[in-house]
Amino acid sequence: MKKKLNRIFLSGLGLSMLLLLSGCVQTTKENGQIVPTGEGWVYNLLVRPMGSVIQFFATDMGLGFGVAVILVTIIVRFLILPLGLYQSWKASYQSEKMAYLKPIFEPINERMRTATSQEEKLAAQSELMAAQKENGVNPLGGMGCLPLLIQMPFFTAMYYAARFTDGVAESSFLGMDLGQRSLILTGVIAVLYFGQSWLSVQGVAEEQKAQMKSMMFMMPLMMIFMSINLPAGVGLYWLVGGFFSIFQQLITMYIIKPRLRKKIADEFEKNPPKAYKTTKARKDVTQASDTTVQSAITTNNKRRNAGKQRKRK
Template sequence: MTDIANWVGGADGIGWAIIILTAIIRLILLPIFINQQRNTTISGLKMQKMRPELEKIQAAAKAAQTPTEQQAISMQSMNLYRENNVSMTGGVSWLTMAVQLPIFSGLYLAIKHADGLKSATFYGMALSKPQIILTIIVFLIYVFQAYLSQLHMPEDQKKTAGKIAYFMPVMIAFFTFASSGAIGLYFIVGGISVAIQTLVIHFMHSGLTKHVEETFSLKRGADELLKEATAGSNFNQGAQRVRPEDLRPRDVTPTETNDQPTGQRNAGKQNRQLNKE
């Protein structure tokens, strides 16, 4: 970053170095991000097709009469994902997230502790201090990205997911204002990159929808899985249901035997008592 700043030169050299270096790293990782978001979109489209089946399982779990039945039926939700090869994490690749974390952490720390940052300016704005103008730009870019991310979202999901999507711009803008102008430039370039990849997925959405419609079909539905879950052999094997008559108080009075009737036992006790007297 220092070499780029010296190459650009001038009072705005460090600011342009931050922009150029962040843009280079974002461009290198952009195909990975687009592929990740593509997989996430495909997984979301598959989940939409499976939603009626999931609702059947949820309704059956609520109608279960015992906790054992409810647990066995609820487990079929995971089986539905597994049997139809749909990721429960929405297609998120933890490896991709793990790879980018040290890269952006290193870039962030390099910008934060750059040589000459304390006296650096970018078109009159001190990069070592918070800048409201850069904060507003960051906020607007991420609001636009949040808007793009909801264009193809089902209406019933927009209420909950929309709140989270629009909370992120507020959080990033607050963090930008609490740090410095240099970090503001970093988030501006990062926000533009995220908006670009979301826009790419927006134009790919119709093709991805067609791909899912042509290639994805349910291998096993809720009816088949529920039939297995409610079968006695699955979770009630070897057990008997409790009958109402089993809950009545039981008679624990000793029963008579053929060897020694009750009357004879009582007579024996009376004879022993007379002998003692």
């Protein structure tokens, strides 16, 4: 549940920051159309240069504005990809550590689920936080906001460059008028982000997967909401972003997480995890020895590895 709330929080934070940073690109109305005034630090430092590169690819190189928007978006996404991967590494490190230490945390989580009074629930929550701290687990998932905040001006700038660069709205790409909305493009964008959301829940525990299922629909619905009334030129930006989200998720699943599992196993082999021992006596709790905890962790990891081997076959 905590992981689900973190994802909802971060999704809301990302959308809020996009809306906030949009204020850095000042706009006005001319002939019933919203156009940038040319003021604002995001516009001058990022939007204007990106627009110039779009026009270079489209006119100087003769590639057309549709291809130009796609190419510039790819360039920008590659430039900020290390930040996204760093974000994924930090979040995955904590989630994999939580999975490794499940035998320690699960009895406390069970007491939280079966608590018959608010006092018992709060006591179990305090014990869980103490156990996490003792084993070096960040309850917020290790997801720092700084990498996200650094990326947001680039996302905002690419959005405005795709929307307001001269020539984009008057062009077409694959039969789509880039100045008008495209329901087909919106549908493809929704499918891509649903695919990325689906990939993100693969390989997690079944109980976590059940909690995260609603998140599979949140991002696609958000993308539909944001792109359905926007011109197709902006939709191309979201389209490339969807492919990059899937690309980043695949790197996380098949490169980052396996390396982190080995790193975490090595860390706890040198410094075995410890079960948190409460100072208060509990009638319904039997204190587990460190040997029992280590045995449960070993069994849990063998099951995880066996599941991976069956998938590979």
